[in-house]
Amino acid sequence: MRRLLAAFLLCLALPCGAGVLTRAALEKLYPSPWMIGDKDAAVPVWPVHRQNGPTTELVGYLFESIDFVSVPGFAGVPINLLVALDARGNFIDVRVVSHHEPVFLDGLGEGPLHQFVGQYRGLSLKQNVIIDASGKKDGMAAHIDGVAKATASVRIINQTLLSAALKVARKKLGFSAAQDPDRAARIRSDLVETLTPEDLRREGMLHSFVLRNAEVEKKFAGSDAAGLDDAVLKQPGDTFADLQVALVSVPSIGRSLLDDASWKRLSARLEEGDHALLVRWRGGYAPVSERFVPGMPPDRFTLMQGGLPIEMRDLNLDLRFKDASEGGQARVFRVIAQAGLDPAQPLDLALHVTRLKGMIYPERFVREFGFAYRLPDRIYILPPKEDSAWVAAWKQRWIELALISVALVLLFAALSRQARLVADARRFAWFRAAYLAFTLAFIGWYAQGQLSIVTLTGVIHALKEGASLAFLLYDPVSLLVWAAVIVSLFIWGRGTFCGWLCPFGALQEFAGKLGRFAKLPQVRLRHRADARLRLLKYVVLAVLLGSVFVPGQATGWLVEVEPFKTSITLGFQRTWPYVLYAGLLVAASAVWYKFFCRYLCPLGAGLALFGRVRLFDWLPRRTECGKPCQTCRHRCDYVAIAPSGAIRYDDCFQCMDCVVIHQSEDRCAPLMLEKKRRVIIPVKAA
Template identity: 30%
Template sequence: MNFSHRRQWLLQLAMVLWVAIASLLIAPRAGASMYDTHLPPELMSGPDLCAYAPCGEVMPSAQHFSKRKGSPTYVEAYADDNGKQRIVGYVFLSTDVVDIPAYSGKPVITLIGMDMKGIITGVRVLKHSEPILLAGIPESELTKFIAQYIGKSAAAKLEIGHGQSDDGAIGLDAISGATVTAIAENQVIAQSAYEIGKQVGIFKVTARPRAHFTALRENLNWAALEKEGSVQHLVVQASDIGSGDSGRPYMDLYFGYLNTPTLGISLLGERGYARLMQDLKQDEHAIFVIANGQVTFKGSGFVRGGIYDRVQVRQDTGTFTFRDTDYQNLYHLEPGDTPPYKESGIFIVRSANFNPAWPWKLTFLANKVDPDTRAKSFAHFDQEYWLPARYLEGGRPKVQRPQAAWKLAWESKTLEIALFVVFLAVTAGLYSQRDRLVRASKRKNKPWISIPRHLLWIVAVAYVGLYLKAQPSITQVMTWFHSLIHQWKWELFLSDPFIFIFWWFLIISVLVWGRGLFCGWMCPFGSLQHLTFKLGQLVGLKRFQGLLPKKLHDKLKWIKYGVFAVLLGVSFYSMEMAEHLAEIEPFKTTFLVGVWNRSWPFVLFVGAILGISLFSERPYCKYICPLGAGLAIPTTFRLFGLKRKKECQTCHACAAGCGSHAIDAQGKIDQRECLLCLDCMVMYYDDHACPPLVKERKSREKAGMPLTPIDGKGYFIPLDSVRRNLSEKAAELNKKAG
């Protein structure tokens, strides 16, 4: 096939690709009814939960439901029994009990029903913000997952991915491709049901022993109190609540527990502490608060006889609020190094259910504005407080804390993580030795380059992509941008260990070598394209394979930068819309979800890309990939690039064989487009391929001069330099012999 026919064939295939993209973008979203759906404020905090939530679905045997009661709140469910109402169970909203973020960093809001024996009768997800369940895994998988809880006791040990074990744990099937979401939702359902069960008396809990303080009486300054943890610091930035940055925190608050002698004396003085303790009765606890900030911690709506609506104390599932009778003025603090403050006060917790020996949290409540939708919600910001062990007789009690979802994800995949790190280390190690590898290769015979790369491509597709599902994506880049601007949460990024490790590797490798190491050696989908291209050669399509004309390529390559800019811009308007548009990445269909779980436009899109890849090298990487564009931008500032000679400005031998079209007419390599195949570097040292070296070699052979090694700049070492070095060594040997 001549060049014009080949070009026509490639352009026709390119048209198929654009049609596939158009089909993809207009493809309907399947089942996104729960994704960031609007929930009325009355459902979240109003007295009549079941007027707005489908309580009957999670408690089918009930016909009537009470108003919210208890702390945390729940609803009693009643059934008609011979004209009377009989309580048959409880219904509760997960966010009234726990606040456990899922993969998105936001909780999955779940409605749960439980009967009088503690058996879960129904589970319904009302709202989630998991992007993979928007445009990847169908929401039916989430519905199937939560159905496993029906009929199980809230007191049972429920675990993801484990069968019935010796310790009585009941295994639950995870959501394939959304393990972190499953782990988080398991904690939400199990902890919510158990806490409500404890509150209503279904599950008996051993009472905690009363706290006994040591007789230690010291007078410490503020720095010492803060260092040992007796004084805690809670800061809420304006950005945390979606407000404009005014240069100072929205709330800057210090607090501490006053009942212990050392803390009370250090902060209030001997007389102040004695007076406070005379006022306090049994099971009453004093907490001091001082604050600066844009607002008052007392609450703008506070009136006499009312409740302080900005400050609460939480311990386990118990919440302790304060009325005006629970407040005392605080006029002075003794330590001379106390930080300046605008307002101060002492709050009294009056409850036998509060135990100062166990950890508790001070909570600041505020209205938060969603940066994407501008919708308002009530948010709480917590800071934990736990008395230092030296103030408690017997020290701090042993506390079993629920393990974070991200820790469970890391611990359950230790072997896979180790193998993945080996893959990254081997890749980086091989590329760091590229100079040796290319010197040992020739343009027509380069096993030291091709064999390792083919093996890495296979591992990237089979292990990293299909097995680990660790394909980096533009959605993660958008999430990072939003987290940097609004609120950074490490647990969000730690929730997927492979993506977390991969991105740290990417950040370092891009700044050191550029995007080419990832895009050309390690990217699962990029590797799949290149293996498809090689498959085309094996099945006899090599004569049809080729590149687009350089001028056309130089225009089309900017498409991916436009896609990146559009996705990033749209994400600031609507993350949901950006997640949908991010389906221009075929990664979810190929690795995360599988083509068998997607509708035809997604399958057509992947098929079109791989079909074109039989004839053209990595078309998606070069022209469409927004992730590649995002990595190309910092590649501009990489530390190391590929070598060039002055003759490269006029010699175009390397450019003719560059599959990335990354070498321009002046012989310069555009590292933003280069996929580091190293073909040009093999030629750089090949005296049978590089025109300047070929010319020098033939000249020496014709003149009968010996061939010297090729130096790091890509030239034969001059004979004069060799003779001079030999003379110097001979003189040195003679000197030693003499």
């Protein structure tokens, strides 16, 4: 068995796939009037155009999410989405290209999956997407419906879609490469003040930048451009450039500097989230050259934030100022919302001065003179503290997590005090029945905490592809149970999960008790036959783990050997072959105690292997156990006690029936004999 497992695990990993669609395939999906262009050589997107009269306009871009992000799903394989994004960052269309999510493969079916991704059509990357059932839509947030029984999968899909779309938007639409624009501060629209130019300068909202000739010459000193400007050399103390900058899209600044008509014209040209930067200058070196074309970015003036450039374009607006005495020239440059400008952070502005040396092919020398512009805190609103998508999942399920945590603490405490736990056999029977009912109904059917071999195959696949294991965080209930199971492996072995925390195991145990109550005949194999049949689950485990290294969807089909998804995750709401298979396994348990768990369960086989790290042989034994007493062995429904009386922990489900017998003076043969010896028979004279 060890050699077989090693052979599978040493198979060579295959490289992760990329996008699979071609231009021809996309043209079938999006026929005329759409026109699909050639795939971009630098960024894997297809430009989409549309005929608009005599001109052809860019509609947006088509791309596959797998070309940009690789967030593993619960099968360990990334979900691939086809996304159509328009030129302003709105979702035109979202479709599923491929996925291996178990819950949507013959489970709920793919209908709910396609309905879920369809909700993104018409939404914008400017909006926060919140998965709930409210159905709200507003300027900054959109609420979309999730999918019951697939909460973790839809969060992974959401993360995949938004991450890929933001990467495309940053590379092709001018979105900021520094951060998500939704995480930028917002200008307060409710704060409108009337301030004088002196007030604006004092608070830094109107910033003056004066550059002297001597400063310019000093920058060029030591280069071949030094001394090329005679005017600068002759009058070093004179002003080279005199600029004033202000973020006039801020109501308090714009209304204080511009007259009412100009403010209205400016506001009409800006969309929600846009910013407008006013630059005024009086003579000297201008922020735009003589060759500057209105409507274009300034050719001598740049804006950066966080060390990354942010594009701004001239609005070509004729503005009038309240204070006409300032004079000079002015330009207003627009920064679109998608650029991700954060008004809470400094704006790093720079004036570029160029000198030319030579006549025909002159050599260019450029020097940069920078300064910072910052708004006071009262002007903007900071965004709420950012939570990762998986953090939101944990917050939404805190009640379930709290109840399960209490139940786990109770179980661990009870198992650590086994003598007290089994002191009263009747009380212990009620405790175990109640706990199994909680496991089945709450952990399994309600909280969807059924552990599965799918998690192990998903982890192996992710490690094989070098992908992150962050997908585990999207299912907090399962992760909590996994943590408890891993701890229990070191203390008690595999039995804590298989005997107490497995919802399908609890369902089988109840079916077995019902079968005995109905006095159905029970199947019980001889020791040798039972031992051989138990090896089958290790073969199933080896085949499943090996399938991870085989191309295709073999793993997705093979994991169906587990009936967990059908019976617990989907509550038997599935197509009839799967329901029939799961139903037969449950029915088999009524006559063959926990048939699936003992002979077929690959997860149980894996836990049995890992359970060998157990630190304690915690089930009590006596020297008489097995020699000559065989009571526990014959009463063990799992056939987990050897003829020698030793516990086979790999096969033990921790039901503790043997501990109940071991502690009972009425059922344990050695204790019964000892009890008889203590009885004193009085001798009386005849």
